[in-house]
Amino acid sequence: VHVTIYRNGESTDGVQVEIKPEDVTSGLTLAQHLSTFLPVDGIIDGATNVKETVADRVYNGNGIIVENYDQINENERLYLVAPDLLFVWPFVEFGHKVSVESSQSPTQKPIVLESFNESPRVFLIHDLFTNEEADGLVNRILEIDNEHSKLQRSYVGHENGLKKTSTVRTSENAFDSESEIAVSLNKRAFDLLGIGTYKDDMADGLQLLRYQQKQAYIAHTDYFGVHTSPEWNWDPKYGGSNRFATVFLYLSNVTRGGQTVFPLANMPEGISHAQVPDESELSIFEKGSWEEDMAIKCHTKLASYPRKTHAVLFYSQKGNGALDPMSEHGGCPVLDGTKWAANLWVWNKRRYGLDGDKISVTFQNNFDHPIQLFWSTTFMQEIDANSHAFFESYDNHEWTFKDLEGNELLVHRLAKPDGTTQTITVPQSEKPKDEL
Numbered sequence: 001v002h003v004t005i006y007r008n009g010e011s012t013d014g015v016q017v018e019i020k021p022e023d024v025t026s027g028l029t030l031a032q033h034l035s036t037f038l039p040v041d042g043i044i045d046g047a048t049n050v051k052e053t054v055a056d057r058v059y060n061g062n063g064i065i066v067e068n069y070d071q072i073n074e075n076e077r078l079y080l081v082a083p084d085l086l087f088v089w090p091f092v093e094f095g096h097k098v099s100v101e102s103s104q105s106p107t108q109k110p111i112v113l114e115s116f117n118e119s120p121r122v123f124l125i126h127d128l129f130t131n132e133e134a135d136g137l138v139n140r141i142l143e144i145d146n147e148h149s150k151l152q153r154s155y156v157g158h159e160n161g162l163k164k165t166s167t168v169r170t171s172e173n174a175f176d177s178e179s180e181i182a183v184s185l186n187k188r189a190f191d192l193l194g195i196g197t198y199k200d201d202m203a204d205g206l207q208l209l210r211y212q213q214k215q216a217y218i219a220h221t222d223y224f225g226v227h228t229s230p231e232w233n234w235d236p237k238y239g240g241s242n243r244f245a246t247v248f249l250y251l252s253n254v255t256r257g258g259q260t261v262f263p264l265a266n267m268p269e270g271i272s273h274a275q276v277p278d279e280s281e282l283s284i285f286e287k288g289s290w291e292e293d294m295a296i297k298c299h300t301k302l303a304s305y306p307r308k309t310h311a312v313l314f315y316s317q318k319g320n321g322a323l324d325p326m327s328e329h330g331g332c333p334v335l336d337g338t339k340w341a342a343n344l345w346v347w348n349k350r351r352y353g354l355d356g357d358k359i360s361v362t363f364q365n366n367f368d369h370p371i372q373l374f375w376s377t378t379f380m381q382e383i384d385a386n387s388h389a390f391f392e393s394y395d396n397h398e399w400t401f402k403d404l405e406g407n408e409l410l411v412h413r414l415a416k417p418d419g420t421t422q423t424i425t426v427p428q429s430e431k432p433k434d435e436l
């Protein structure tokens, strides 16, 4: 058979190849054979700086791994995927549609992916979930009145030990990792992505969002910067782990605004926007605010409009493992109405911050003077003389005590074998010998 082979996630630079039955003794031999015509752009080994060029899987255009000769059709497109990288859906062309079977489908209908944009890679998703499921998710969240899991203003980090509400993400959110619908949707997302069976440690759980009029989320990437923290390899190109793809669900209709905008790209040709908000509509925002600026971009740049039961899929990573800065996007200000939505984030491998790695730490200052506590290089708080501070941290995180002049008193790297609850004390007390 004659096929055109492409690198993972690509729709250009294809190479035409004739495949013979003896080339396909297994999926792996086919991948190795085809890599001689088209070396792949795989993961780089940080120690040797050597890049993997031989694929270990071949996918067809339906997102299925090719394992024998009879599976291959004349003139079809095949995609070479390098070891330790995940399949990325190719764009092919605007409006291209693929159906995906999911055992989890509530409608028994296949899920349909429709190509919307090549870079950033965005797909419109049809028949992923039902109207009833959308209502079910929203109603469940509204019923929760537990302080920690109820709907609340989005936070960014901590200040003086207090959670600090974000000024650039003004919506409210809550996580739902347990409900039947949330679990099923997580599994559906893996089926949709064609990355094999659902793995709990590669998903963040479902994050529900509510935006009321004026509320928005400024443009950002869903992946974390490669320097987010020193003890974790955040760079998938070098074998690390980070967010890979986002399946974004619209759980309500929105009267005006509330798009998901990708400000680094333009709308596909021939696709029109809703009317740009005029001065009177923009008057709900402070003059010169980021929300006002964004509301205009939302009606000129690449954007997906919220429609109940619709969803979009976009990728934070490319088929070669590189993080994709083009994936920058934001939640547009709602101009009229309320927007309900949900994030399903999928990581390329075991995600950061799992409970299994959590360590509760008491930092005890036994000096007669106050000290400063740093997480890596970030100042966290001052600890009074003969006092303590408490933090939730993770295996391998580094904490430093300094005096107020900035002199290091102790650098301590947490290790899971030392226990999930630990006390770190300065000055370090000498262990009595008979304790061993």
Ligand SMILES: O=C(O)CCC(=O)C(=O)O
Residues within 6 Å of the ligand: 209, 217, 222, 248, 258, 259, 260, 261, 329, 330, 331, 332, 341, 343
């Ligand atoms: O609300 C949207 O359309 C996008 C939200 C978003 O990007 C996020 O929550 O990470």
Ligand SMILES: [Fe+2]
Residues within 6 Å of the ligand: 220, 221, 222, 329
């Ligand atoms: Fe996002």
